[in-house]
Amino acid sequence: MAFASIFVPNFILQAVVRAEPELRECALALTDGNPPLCKVVTMDEKAARAGIQPGMTKANAEQFTGIAIRVRSQAEEKTAHAALLDIGWSISPRIEDTAEDAIALDVAGLSYLFESEEEIGAELARRARGCGLTVRTAIAANVETALVAARGFPGITVIPAGQEAKYLSELPVEVLSPSEEIAETLKRWGVRTCGAFAELPVLQLSERLGQEGVRLHALARGESARSLSIAEPGLMFEEGMELEDAVEELDPLSFLLGRLLDQLCARLTARVLAAGTIHVRFELQTSAENAIDARKSVFFEKHAPGLYETQLQLPIPTRDSKMLLKLLRLRLQFHSPAAPVQKILLTAEAARPRATQNGLFLPSFPDPEKLEITIARITNVVGEGNVGAPSLVDTHRPGTFRVERFAAPVRTKRGGKKAAVQERPREFFKISTSFRAFRPAISAKLEMEAGIPISVVFHGACGHVLAASGPWRTSGDWWQEDFWNQEEWDLQIQFPLIERHNAAFANSLPSDGLYVFYYDTLRRSWFTRGIYD
């Protein structure tokens, strides 16, 4: 046995049910088309028993009680097909994207992992259930037989080599997917089953039905042999959902996002991958724009959907759907969509999951996933750009720095010769005079004598200068618009007691303070940059 096939019966219905699993419990019918010509295109068994038929208008279908009616969704069909491909890639690296509702796999060599072909088929069905699809699987010696058997037989089918014709003989000719003309011809001839079709002489068949008839004849006999047309695995995973009624509140939106993330993570798990980045895209419901088409003199409403886009950049690839949902909720709380959400699309960029083994004697370290959630919560409190790791910028402009995204540093083993050379021993660290910055810099007035500051006034307090170091001149970026030119002074200032109590400063002024003042030659003003502490 070399090939397996997975077939999704009633694919377009299953695509919708995959997005709303609770619909499995009730009778369901799908409609398609533009209103008022919306018609039923397919239904499940319960709806069929209730009397729903294909081609029935939506208005007629709504007359039946207990029938859930949904609109056919191209987006959900696309994601369901992608999920089907992922199921195949989770078992075998060689798969063929045969049709929207069927794929074929090369399962040669899997006997080392599975005891029997039935087990392979059962595993495929189990993984498909995990991705929200109910499938039929078939395993045969050639691709075409496997595809036909998967379409024709329910459940798991294993066709031993050499018995293809015997197994396929019971199936109706429709499973061979003949053209309308050939199907009509076969119907007139009274050929109903593959077995009857296989008994027809091939020479005469070719004269009447052409090469297509010969091909179908070989299919019916299980003799068609061809190689797989291998599909390339992608690294982008998409899950989407179109909503009939736009969602405005965060809680119901979170419920839907959680479901989509579960499906996304199930597909990633099947491929042994994790999400490195999640792109979120909402199509928003906006107010209808009325427009008149002058050519046709028809008044129609033109809906122009707004868009909301954001992305979650994860420090470590993960496939924990609960954690992703928490991060997404925090992001939406901080930056919520401007209008109700009509359509959701989540795209995950896949990456290899990172496997780390923590040592017993390494220092304490925040859990990367918990840390990401904590940082997201902190961002909601203090705002974007106010939390992260500080980073110096390669410039001489005073006070320039960046706040970068905080990422858990790669843990390195301490000790060893290499570590001793790279890290400075603790005893060589000196106690440096640290600086506290005033952001923004506080405007000041300085009185100068012979070019040296002798008194300062800032924040309503007047102080005497005890010692001064400067001026230390610096300038730069003269070729740009935002160039700077400053003269900096280190001043030791004494504030009289009465000034300290009267000062508008938020804090008590020190009896002696070591401040940094600078004169901005462009703005021709003095400022206080900060204080040594």
Add this chain to the structure above:
Amino acid sequence: MSSKATALRLQVESALASRVASPFEYRDRKIFETAPTGIPALDQLTGGLPRGSLTEIYGPPCSGRTSVLISALASRTAESEVCALVDARDAFDPHSAEAAGVKLQQLLWVRCRNIDQALRVTDLLIQGGGFGLIALDLSDTATKTVRGVPLNVWFRFRRAVENTPTIFILVGQESNAKTCASLVLRLRAEKARWSQTAEEGDVEGATLPHSPGILLDGWKGRAEMVRARAKDPEWMRQNVYVMKARKDEADFETEAIRNHMQEFQLRALDLQAGIRKKSRGGAGTR
């Protein structure tokens, strides 16, 4: 006597059985694991910063609070620990921190606008866990505002870091955590040190004998250990002579970091002074 003591003990235990379990059982004093501050004088005074408890450092501006905090951050990041700094008034200077040895990529800096944000963020960080050191810097927050923080907030923080390896440091202008802190240090500045490149002597105490080469070299500070519950008995036995001699105080000195323009201009001034010496054969001033 021993039988009487035993009988008395049994009587007391039975009387207290419903209220106190094992009233005569000796309870070992909790010994905190400590980490160095990076300042040898302070480490000798305090034994280091206790893990799993609250340390409070307070003092007026220019008393060295930030220098002690930055030194502690440098010490922890050098040991590959991840640290967090909750900056209530956005006063942290990355340049001086990096010059002091702090590994900035291991520091999570949260820039807050007010004390409410700072307290909420601190709560989130402590609950998140895994940090070697969490510092809450309220140095520039008005004392009136900080006094308004209920004591149970500090108590809750202390309980949250208990039994974890996290060092929690609270920096402010006055003591607010009170008994919630296991270690309380009061800092005050002693005097600034100035020097200059030419042979004009130390200008300390003089009224602006300014020269182009005068530089701030640093200052001396004094730290007083107001409260220390974290020391283990063995440490106390070994260091009792230090405590007696210094009365729970320690002096430390800081060294100013030269920025690039000071270094450059100093070298230029030294060069000019050298040239003038050669040409005139004596000291010269500008």
